[in-house]
Amino acid sequence: GAVVSQHPSRVICKSGTSVKIECRSLDFQATTMFWYRQFPKQSLMLMATSNEGSKATYEQGVEKDKFLINHASLTLSTLTVTSAHPEDSSFYICSAPTLASGNTDTQYFGPGTRLTVL
Amino acid sequence: QKEVEQNSGPLSVPEGAIASLNCTYSDRGSQSFFWYRQYSGKSPELIMSIYSNGDKEDGRFTAQLNKASQYVSLLIRDSQPSDSATYLCAAHAGNNRKLIWGLGTSLGVNP
Numbered sequence: 001g002a003v004v005s006q007h008p009s010r011v012i013c014k015s016g017t018s019v020k021i022e023c024r025s026l027d028f029q030a031t032t033m034f035w036y037r038q039f040p041k042q043s044l045m046l047m048a049t050s051n052e053g054s055k056a057t058y059e060q061g062v063e064k065d066k067f068l069i070n071h072a073s074l075t076l077s078t079l080t081v082t083s084a085h086p087e088d089s090s091f092y093i094c095s096a097p098t099l100a101s102g103n104t105d106t107q108y109f110g111p112g113t114r115l116t117v118l
Numbered sequence: 119q120k121e122v123e124q125n126s127g128p129l130s131v132p133e134g135a136i137a138s139l140n141c142t143y144s145d146r147g148s149q150s151f152f153w154y155r156q157y158s159g160k161s162p163e164l165i166m167s168i169y170s171n172g173d174k175e176d177g178r179f180t181a182q183l184n185k186a187s188q189y190v191s192l193l194i195r196d197s198q199p200s201d202s203a204t205y206l207c208a209a210h211a212g213n214n215r216k217l218i219w220g221l222g223t224s225l226g227v228n229p
Contacts, residue, residue, distance in 0.1 A: 001164060032215050034216070043206075043219060043220075043221045043222055044162070044206070044219050046216065046219075049214075049215075049216065091159075093161045093162075097215050104150050104167050104169055105150065105210065105215055106152065106164065106167055107152075107164075107208075107217060108164065109154075109161040109162050109163065109164075110161060111160070111161050112160070112161040114159075
């Protein structure tokens with residue numbers, strides 16, 4: 001299957017600072033990537049769709065000025081959590097879709113970034 | 119609103135048994151369906167995709183799709199303790215590449 005990486009895997013920061021998370025597709029090009037957030041024992045929540053060459057599309061209720069997304073190239077999308085607060089502590093996961101066998105558009109996930117804001 | 123529904127469980131089966139996980143979806147326009155497994159504290163990993171009516175087998179896993187009933191299932195044969203995880207069902211939301219996610223079914227396999 002396709003490989004997606006994320007960096008860092010874990011980050012602890014002070015309240016008020018900004019944190020950047022990188023998502024890379026390692027063996028395929030991704031014009032689209034997705035950013036999810038998951039709180040403990042809850043389901044995945046789609047935050048936004050990252051589009052190479054254009055603005056990200058945010059889901060309802062997600063603040064675009066707080067969660068800045070930049071799709072810099074066909075293999076890299078970044079999510080910046082600006083002025084992070086303890087309530088932003090969560091597991092952030094990216095995914096990238098690509099055509100798998102049988103021409104089915106399939107999402108592959110990065111390993112996730114666990115953010116803790118003190 | 120497009121939805122995917124799963125029984126949250128927990129589903130508990132003995133080691134060696136068949137685990138049956140079920141999912142229904144509301145959007146008849148969905149063409150592709152996916153099962154992901156998520157271990158606690160980890161990101162989802164793809165188990166199988168299915169887009170044709172009928173069964174699709176891969177090792178111990180069999181996905182079943184019935185578009186008329188809007189029903190997708192996953193069977194795990196010879197369940198192992200390492201299969202204990204949350205299983206997520208997802209359906210394609212049309213042509214924007216997004217997935218509609220179920221809330222997941224927690225499976226426990228008892229040795």
